[in-house]
Amino acid sequence: MWHFRLWDVQDVAVFLSITLYLCHLAGAISIHSPQRSLTRSVQEDVFFSVDISCVGIPTIQWTFMSGAVSRAIGTWRPGFYTNITADYSSRVQHYNNGSMGLSDLRLPDAGYYVVTVTDETGSSKDTGFVLKVNEVIYEDLQYLSVSALALACLAGLLMLTMWLLDKVYRKIKAWRRRKEMPENDATELQPL
Ligand SMILES: *[C@@H]1O[C@H](CO)[C@@H](O)[C@H](O)[C@H]1NC(C)=O
Numbered sequence: 138m139w140h141f142r143l144w145d146v147q148d149v150a151v152f153l154s155i156t157l158y159l160c161h162l163a164g165a166i167s168i169h170s171p172q173r174s175l176t177r178s179v180q181e182d183v184f185f186s187v188d189i190s191c192v193g194i195p196t197i198q199w200t201f202m203s204g205a206v207s208r209a210i211g212t213w214r215p216g217f218y219t220n221i222t223a224d225y226s227s228r229v230q231h232y233n234n235g236s237m238g239l240s241d242l243r244l245p246d247a248g249y250y251v252v253t254v255t256d257e258t259g260s261s262k263d264t265g266f267v268l269k270v271n272e273v274i275y276e277d278l279q280y281l282s283v284s285a286l287a288l289a290c291l292a293g294l295l296m297l298t299m300w301l302l303d304k305v306y307r308k309i310k311a312w313r314r315r316k317e318m319p320e321n322d323a324t325e326l327q328p329l
C-alpha cells in the first residue's frame with residue numbers, strides 16, 4: 138500500500154516537472170520576423186517588423202552594429218517607458234510588438250540591427266537584421282552626366298589643339314617653302 142503511495146508521489150513529481158517545463162516553453166520569448174535582410178535607398182524609410190511574445194511585459198532594446206561600431210538606438214517597455222537615443226529620436230518610430238521604423242536613411246545607416254527582448258524573469262533573446270543602403274539613382278545619373286560633360290570638353294579641347302597645331306604646321310611649311318624660293322619671286326612674299 139505504502140509502496141503504491143510512494144509511486145503516486147513520484148508520478149505527481151514527474152507530472153509537476155513536465156507541467157513546469159511546458160510552462161517554461163510557453164513562457165519562452167519568441168521573436169517572429171517576416172524579413173531579416175532589407176535593402177533601401179538613401180532618404181527612404183525602413184521598417185524592421187517583429188512580433189514578440191513572452192511572459193509579462195517585455196523590455197525591447199534595439200542596437201545598431203557596423204564593423205567595430207555598436208550604438209544603442211533605443212529601449213522601451215510598452216506602457217512604462219520609452220528611451221530613444223538622442224541621435225535617433227527624430228527618425229525612430231517604436232511599436233509595442235517590438236517593431237522599429239527608421240526614416241530618412243543615410244549611407245552610414247547600413248549595417249546590422251539587433252533587437253533584444255528581455256522578459257520579467259530576466260531571460261532575454263535577440264534577433265538580427267541586415268540593412269543595405271544604396272545611393273539614390275539620380276545621384277548616379279548626375280555623376281554620369283557630369284562625366285559625359287567633362288569628356289565632351291576634353292574632346293573639344295583636343296580637337297581645338299589639333300586644329301591649332303595643324304595651322305601652325307601649315308604656316309611653318311609655307312614659311313620654309315618661301316625661304317627656299319629664289320630671290321626673284323619676292324612678289325609672292327607680299328601676302329605675308
Ligand atoms: C507590428 O506592429 C506594426 C504596427 O502595428 C505592424 O505594422 C507590423 O506588421 C507588426 N509586425 C508583425 C510581425 O506582426
Ligand SMILES: *[C@@H]1O[C@H](CO)[C@@H](O)[C@H](O)[C@H]1NC(C)=O
Pocket residue numbers: 209220221222
Ligand atoms: C536612455 O538611454 C541612454 C543610452 O542608452 C542612457 O544613457 C540613459 O541613461 C537612458 N535613460 C533612461 C532614463 O533610462
